[in-house]
Amino acid sequence: MSNIIKFAVLLVGALLIALIVRVVVASSSKPSEVKITTAKVQVSAADLPQGLLLRDEDIGWKAIPATEVPANAIVQGAPGSADLKGALLRHPVTSGTILTGDDVILPSAPGFLAATLKPEMRAVSVAVDDVSGNAGLIQPGDYVDLLLTQQMDRRTDSPDLAVSSETVVEHVRVLAVGSEIKRPKNNGVAPETVTPARTVTLEVTPRMGEVVAVAARLGSLSLALRSFATVTRDPAASAAIPVSSAERAPIWAGDISRAVRALPHARVAEASTGGSYAPPLPHTVTVYRGSEKTDNAAGAAGSAATSVAANSVSGAPPLPIVPAR
Structure with a gap:
């Protein structure tokens, strides 16, 4: 009886080993699946003309196989990737074109202002x-x-x-x-700073x-x-x-x-109605007549009138009257 049990255990073990070997052989015979990795590159979001200063709405990101990423492309997350915002486009591009460093002039490049x-x-x-x-x-x-x-x-x-x-x-x-x-x-800096x-x-x-x-x-x-x-x-x-x-x-x-339009008319109205508008005071005029000296406008006018009367009697030409300024 014990021999029969031993024989059954060996038979079961042999079947298990055969099954494992079959699974291993079958898995090794299948072709291995290739894992495809992708990368996001910067592309033009529309048809863009030459000489354009790129803005946020002019550029976007597109996922492509990592093996198809061209040299000098702008890859998202890559260390040292250039920021194309504000860069000058060297030549026209169509929508969806992958942008590289050779397609633009960066603001930090020498001669950028002249190129713009x-x-x-x-x-x-x-x-x-x-x-x-x-x-x-x-x-x-x-x-x-x-x-x-x-x-x-x-x-x-x-x-x-x-x-x-x-x-x-x-x-x-x-x-x-x-x-x-x-x-x-926009780095969160307050405008006042x-x-x-x-x-x-x-x-x-x-x-x-x-x-x-x-x-x-x-x-x-x-x-x-x-x-x-x-x-x-x-x-x-x-x-x-x-x-x-x-x-x-x-x-x-x-x-x-x-x-402002009413200002000149207001001055004329005040002067004609005797309002608060005050005419400018006359300047004091000093008149010398011989040894006499008059320092006010009224006296000057009176002296001038006297001089005119005296000259008219003597027959001499009248002296000019100095008006008050």
């Missing part, structure tokens, strides 16, 4: 403060108008023309704010540059931010849109303030 200028354009800087610079909210890549405000009270006696404001340059691109030539990142810029560099034509230089000597300059939504990003279409069809007349103080 369109052909035949110039860069000119203007001084701004917290008010004229829109409280620091204007950033590189924005489009602005340049307003000139002048104090005209030394050039005219009319209160209506005491102050004037006019737009001297329209639709120019901001290249730099202070020394920053790309849009700042950011040092305000004192200059703004604009992209202008040679003629506009002359206008800005003269306007800076005439009065104070202010920046008016324009909407991005009204301007197409297609260079050909943007060039076909007229910026201004006709010259607009300047705005004067009398065009804005009713009090």
Whole structure:
């Protein structure tokens, strides 16, 4: 009986060993599955023209096999990856194109400011403060108008023309704010801790540059931010849109303030009705007549009248009367 049990145990053991060997052989004969890894690379989010300063909405991320990542591509999470926000696009790209370091000029690269200028354009800087610079909210890549405000009270006696404001340059691109030539990142820094810029560099034509230089000597300059939504990003279409069809007349103080317009009329009304308006006092005139000296306007008038009467009797030509000033 014991031999039968031993034989059964050996048989079961042999079956188990055979089953294990079969599983091992079967698993080794199957081809091993290849594990595919992917990487996210930066791509263009739309058709972008040459010379564009890239913004957040211009770029995106796309997952591709790691084996297909081109050299110098911007890989998400890779150490030392360049930030393409604010970079200049060297050539046109279509939507979905993988962007590499060779496709852009980074803001930290030498000559970046000159590279951002369109052909035949110039860069000119203007001084701004917290008010004229829109409280620091204007950033590189924005489009602005340049307003000139002048104090005209030394050039005219009319209160209506005491102050004037006019737009001297329209639709120019901001290249730099202070020394920053790309849009700042939002790192949670409070606005009051950011040092305000004192200059703004604009992209202008040679003629506009002359206008800005003269306007800076005439009065104070202010920046008016324009909407991005009204301007197409297609260079050909943007060039076909007229910026201004006709010259607009300047705005004067009398065009804005009713009090300034009413000021000359109020003075005339007060003088005619005997109101609180007081005419200026006459200046004292000193008249010398022989050894006599008169130091007031009334005495001067009386002495002058006496002199006229005396000269008319003697036949001598009358002396000129000195009017009170």
